[in-house]
Amino acid sequence: MTNSTTRAGRAPGKRERLAAAAAKVLHEQGVEKTTLADIAREADVPVGNVYYYFKTKNELVEAAIDTHTQNLAGMIEALDALPTPGERLKALIAGWVEQRDTAVRFGCPTGTLASELDKRADGLDATVAALVRALIDWTERQFSELGRSDARELAVALIAAYQGISVLTNTLRDPELMVAEGRRLKRWIDSLA
Amino acid sequence: MTNSTTRAGRAPGKRERLAAAAAKVLHEQGVEKTTLADIAREADVPVGNVYYYFKTKNELVEAAIDTHTQNLAGMIEALDALPTPGERLKALIAGWVEQRDTAVRFGCPTGTLASELDKRADGLDATVAALVRALIDWTERQFSELGRSDARELAVALIAAYQGISVLTNTLRDPELMVAEGRRLKRWIDSLA
DNA sequence: GTCTATACAAGGATAGAC
DNA sequence: GTCTATCCTTGTATAGAC
Incomplete structure (x- = not known):
């Protein structure tokens, strides 16, 4: 295509x-x-x-979404090189925190796009949905490897936490919100293992 | 005005x-x-x-934001009638879950507005920011009353959880995501008391 | 105070020269 | 394959009749 x-x-x-x-x-x-x-x-x-x-x-x-999809694939490939699921999840979180200045100015690239495309008539919202689902699926696998039977729910919660803190970081223009939430999420991952 | x-x-x-x-x-x-x-x-x-x-x-x-602000004030007034901070927080969450069908179709009214206004040149983003801050402040007071010294961080995390699950519920068009996250958050509140 | 007609600008899209 | 000129639609905003 x-x-x-x-x-x-x-x-x-x-x-x-x-x-x-x-x-x-x-x-x-x-x-x-x-x-x-x-x-x-x-x-x-x-x-x-x-x-x-x-x-x-x-x-x-559509081409922009493709670009985002490829970026995500690259990120996941890099994370998969890490030895344990706990490290992979915490590296994911660390990546979010690193991008905090972008979040302050423009929010999460995927989340803001998804919100906007939802309001349009075209069928592009389904394409972003697939992207989001792919990230949740990967996250779910990590929680499964950690031995959690509620892996899906935890995966949704983790991605939601990131989406939400991105909205707040952007709205309140405060990168420290992302930093603090990142610390909290990492402690949470550690407490699950 | x-x-x-x-x-x-x-x-x-x-x-x-x-x-x-x-x-x-x-x-x-x-x-x-x-x-x-x-x-x-x-x-x-x-x-x-x-x-x-x-x-x-x-x-x-601006008038639309005013309307949202008044709605929020009304909601908070109703919540404050409840006896304990734990009940107030769980009632807040229950309200979110009740509104899940709206979230599926259009996302969170405040969150989507905040994201969109951020992209505009006008100074209206500051007005929504004040609204969001008011909700976080109220939530922080509840956690403080629960005796938590990290009340601010927990308040931000709770509101972020809602903003994030709203984005996912909307993007993936699945009301059950909101239901499951609501259950999880209520358990979390209970575990803090 | 209420409403119609319209000016004006911006942006998506196309025709066609090179 | 590259680029210019332009058409057409849509939406904000105003002038002014009633």
Whole structure:
């Protein structure tokens, strides 16, 4: 569905530049407030040219979600290199805390996107839902390996805790909220093992 | 700042109807996707007439926030009638669970509004922030009365848990997520006392 | 005070030159 | 394959009749 590299002649990854720019700008400004011109500028591509690569704004949003999905896959791959499920979960949390300044300014990339797409008529909300589900599934496996029979519920609770603290960190513009919640969650993981 | 009843001659609460309609429609459709025509239709007021009561769309958003603030005040007043802090917190959670179908369709009214206003240039995000802070403050007092020295952190964690499960309930369109998390949070409250 | 008609701006999308 | 010019729709806001 997505041609990762050049298709015919030139275009040294303009499509990829546009997708990456979309992911960034849509997160920072929100879907509705972002214009095609904004994305084109960020990708350093003339406005009219955008339509050669993406027929509609929706396709651009879809490409942005793809980018997020790939980022998630990369993160999970890195986490899976760690030896124990407890370490993997705590490394996930540490990653969230590291990104706290982004959360202060723009919230969680996935969460804000999911909230916004829910209000749109297109079927893109299902695509983000799949992304979120994938993260919960991975988290559930970690809790299972920890021997918890209520792994699904705990996984949902952990991801929800992150989504929620992202909203508060963003709304109250206070990175320390994320730091404190990260500490609390790590203690909680330790108490389960 | 807000004239609650009629000012001069007639208008049997048109302003109030518009504010209530704004609160409802802005939550359901999102701020950016909602047009003045949408709000006018919901309030059963002709479009052009809107500007007699609110000079800009932003003033309408402000009025919607005011409505939410009053709703919150009413809820807190009702909760304060309960005898113990533990019961008050669990009643708060029960209220969230009751509203789960709304969460499935549109997410948390306050949380989605906060996320969206963050992306706008106007200073309205500070107004929602005050609302959120008020709820956290009240929650903190309950934990303090329970004798917890880490009351602030627990209050933030509880409100974050709700914000987060609202995002997930909405994104995954599953009311049971809210039910399960509600149970978990109530057990947690009980374990603190 | 109430409502209609309309000005004005912005943004998504397309046609077609190069 | 690249880019410019432009059409068309939608939505905010205002002028002014009633």
